[in-house]
Amino acid sequence: MSKRIDVEHLKVYYGDFLAVDDITMQIEPRAVTAFIGPSGCGKSTFLRTLNRMHEVIPGAYVEGKVNLDGENLYAKGVDPVRVRSQVGMVFQRPNPFPTMSIRDNVLAGVKLNSRRIARSDADELVESSLRSANLWNEVKDRLDKPGSGLSGGQQQRLCIARSIAVRPDVILMDEPCSALDPISTLAVEDLINELKAEYTVVIVTHNMQQAARVSDKTAFFNIAGTGKPGRLIEYAPTQEIFNKPQEKATEDYVSGRFG
Ligand SMILES: Nc1ncnc2c1ncn2[C@@H]1O[C@H](COP(=O)(O)OP(=O)(O)O)[C@@H](O)[C@H]1O
Ligand SMILES: [Mg+2]
Numbered sequence: 712m713s714k715r716i717d718v719e720h721l722k723v724y725y726g727d728f729l730a731v732d733d734i735t736m737q738i739e740p741r742a743v744t745a746f747i748g749p750s751g752c753g754k755s756t757f758l759r760t761l762n763r764m765h766e767v768i769p770g771a772y773v774e775g776k777v778n779l780d781g782e783n784l785y786a787k788g789v790d791p792v793r794v795r796s797q798v799g800m801v802f803q804r805p806n807p808f809p810t811m812s813i814r815d816n817v818l819a820g821v822k823l824n825s826r827r828i829a830r831s832d833a834d835e836l837v838e839s840s841l842r843s844a845n846l847w848n849e850v851k852d853r854l855d856k857p858g859s860g861l862s863g864g865q866q867q868r869l870c871i872a873r874s875i876a877v878r879p880d881v882i883l884m885d886e887p888c889s890a891l892d893p894i895s896t897l898a899v900e901d902l903i904n905e906l907k908a909e910y911t912v913v914i915v916t917h918n919m920q921q922a923a924r925v926s927d928k929t930a931f932f933n934i935a936g937t938g939k940p941g942r943l944i945e946y947a948p949t950q951e952i953f954n955k956p957q958e959k960a961t962e963d964y965v966s967g968r969f970g
Contacts, residue, residue, distance in 0.1 A: 817876050871887075
């Protein structure tokens with residue numbers, strides 16, 4: 712649980728288009744790392760390379776390495792399906808399976824990985840995952856009701872429970888609060904703060920207060936212009952990125968003077 716990610720000279724392509732250029736960075740275990748930067752600078756693209764989701768797009772590929780506790784996820788013979796169970800992903804819009812019960816939603820990822828589990832083990836896993844996602848008390852009396860009956864914020868915590876149930880080492884989140892109201896956002900932020908005790912958490916956010924509130928380290932990405940690749944400009948403890956950044960571009964962005 713909670714592994715270090717070591718990215719070495721990663722270039723990310725969509726066909727001929729170089730979307731993200733030459734990223735080298737280390738992402739710490741038991742910490743929250745935030746990716747910030749203007750729209751289109753490649754935050755989502757880069758995030759998806761960390762669990763090999765990028766390559767499901769036709770023509771998309773990477774060069775370079777992503778090491779998870781020293782094991783290169785892109786080495787020959789590595790099964791991307793196994794990678795995706797080690798490195799879970801939570802998306803912008805909560806995406807529970809709408810007709811599936813809350814209980815089955817939690818177990819969906821586990822079943823996808825074709826692990827068969829006994830009923831009592833499943834009950835335990837459902838409870839522990841929902842507890843870890845700070846959702847148990849709100850749903851324990853309606854586990855057999857459809858996931859779509861929950862509020863947006865509850866649905867997002869259900870999706871987090873679903874990724875926790877697989878027992879990943881890393882949880883990636885791409886703007887997990889951008890579709891949520893402020894109260895639900897705070898609930899998810901509290902949860903993110905708790906998750907880092909056990910997981911490596913990486914979160915993309917366009918909300919700088921959120922990055923400041925939840926993350927230990929922040930990576931600022933930028934693009935020189937349309938059609939140009941995104942690059943990592945500065946990566947440091949969050950306090951430093953917001954209070955005394957080394958690069959002018961970072962300062963302009965975090966102070967809202969971007970453009
Ligand atoms: N499926 C795709 N096919 C081709 N280009 C894409 C695709 N998804 C994103 N891009 C391009 O990659 C660049 C980075 O996009 P993205 O990773 O979505 O940025 P961000 O998440 O920082 O807003 C953009 O130029 C975008 O148009
Ligand atoms: Mg994005």
